[in-house]
Amino acid sequence: MAETAALDGINGLQDIRRSPASHLATAMEAGSVEGTAILEESPFQTMVGLRVDPHSEEGARVADVVGGLPARCSEVGGADGVSVLWLGPCEFLVVAPEEAHDSLGGTLIGSLAAALGGDPGQVVDLSANRTIFELSGTRARAVLEKGCSLDLHPRIFLPGTAVNTEVGNIPLILEKTGEESFRLFPRASFAGFLGRWLLDAMREYASPEVP
Amino acid sequence: MLLISCPNCGSRDETEFHYGGQAHVPYPENPAELDDRQWAEFLFYRDNTRGAFAERWLHSTGCRQWFNMLRDTVTYEIQAVYPMGTGRPDSAAPAPESGTASTAPDSTTTGTAAPDISGTSTGPASTTAPEGATK
Numbered sequence: 001m002a003e004t005a006a007l008d009g010i011n012g013l014q015d016i017r018r019s020p021a022s023h024l025a026t027a028m029e030a031g032s033v034e035g036t037a038i039l040e041e042s043p044f045q046t047m048v049g050l051r052v053d054p055h056s057e058e059g060a061r062v063a064d065v066v067g068g069l070p071a072r073c074s075e076v077g078g079a080d081g082v083s084v085l086w087l088g089p090c091e092f093l094v095v096a097p098e099e100a101h102d103s104l105g106g107t108l109i110g111s112l113a114a115a116l117g118g119d120p121g122q123v124v125d126l127s128a129n130r131t132i133f134e135l136s137g138t139r140a141r142a143v144l145e146k147g148c149s150l151d152l153h154p155r156i157f158l159p160g161t162a163v164n165t166e167v168g169n170i171p172l173i174l175e176k177t178g179e180e181s182f183r184l185f186p187r188a189s190f191a192g193f194l195g196r197w198l199l200d201a202m203r204e205y206a207s208p209e210v211p
Numbered sequence: 212m213l214l215i216s217c218p219n220c221g222s223r224d225e226t227e228f229h230y231g232g233q234a235h236v237p238y239p240e241n242p243a244e245l246d247d248r249q250w251a252e253f254l255f256y257r258d259n260t261r262g263a264f265a266e267r268w269l270h271s272t273g274c275r276q277w278f279n280m281l282r283d284t285v286t287y288e289i290q291a292v293y294p295m296g297t298g299r300p301d302s303a304a305p306a307p308e309s310g311t312a313s314t315a316p317d318s319t320t321t322g323t324a325a326p327d328i329s330g331t332s333t334g335p336a337s338t339t340a341p342e343g344a345t346k
């Protein structure tokens with residue numbers, strides 16, 4: 001009974017939960033240029049910080065739960081709507097749809113913790129740590145290149161990969177989800193700044209191109 | 212702007228890293244037996260080398276891992292990048308010219324014993340870096 005009460009409490013909070021860039025929602029809609037550069041804040045996701053040695057036995061058990069851990073920088077693991085981003089040799093970020101959260105009827109965090117058991121490593125609910133911007137369109141890469149020093153050319157930066165880097169001086173995870181679509185994972189407190197920075201970088205694409 | 216080759220992540224801008232001071236400063240075996248002067252020297256006294264200098268770096272906005280680097284303090288030339296816990300490599304041959312900051316890791320993970328100089332930047336003298344790679 002006590003558990004049900006706790007879940008109701010969490011679900012009540014869910015209704016008043018605001019995403020870190022929600023105050024920019026109208027600005028992002030107004031600043032997006034259909035087909036050229038579209039900026040949106042993604043719906044809440046369940047995110048789990050995972051630290052485990054991927055070459056160990058417990059690493060293999062945890063990998064089974066999420067559908068595979070990435071082996072090296074820029075790789076993305078996971079399966080069935082769950083992506084596992086590489087943060088370090090023994091550190092990963094699991095990103096899953098919101099309903100995978102244990103407080104909403106899912107089992108992701110519990111099963112990861114169970115798979116790790118008492119072995120070295122950690123499983124931490126980080127769902128509120130970062131927010132996710134989705135940037136897409138033919139000029140999405142050009143927008144990012146104004147503030148990211150990595151080579152984002154499609155022959156180097158491939159869809160289905162992700163890197164830790166900086167965009168507009170904000171440390172974040174940059175994931176390429178499609179040929180012209182990206183997900184940016186800044187920490188929540190940087191969402192306002194990064195959202196405005198991206199809008200500013202997108203502004204020129206709303207005007208007709210000067211030949 | 213230096214282009215530093217992280218053993219895990221490949222070549223990245225210097226701004227993604229933090230400097231960790233001189234490498235290979237061993238913790239005293241019996242710290243309790245040191246007098247104040249020896250303790251102060253362990254804590255605060257570091258070489259001020261002109262030329263090749265072994266130092267520690269942290270890829271703070273990337274993989275958050277430490278590694279060692281052999282860097283010339285005059286020319287800024289990065290001569291070697293090698294894992295924590297391995298000894299200082301013999302003063303290495305000049306590193307090969309490398310490309311731009313890249314998302315592709317150009318080296319294996321930490322833990323390999325061999326010092327790795329592949330993909331190591333040659334510092335500010337490098338002319339291969341495109342506009343975007345320098346600030």
Ligand SMILES: [Zn+2]
Pocket residue numbers: 217218219220221270273274275276
């Ligand atoms: Zn790194």
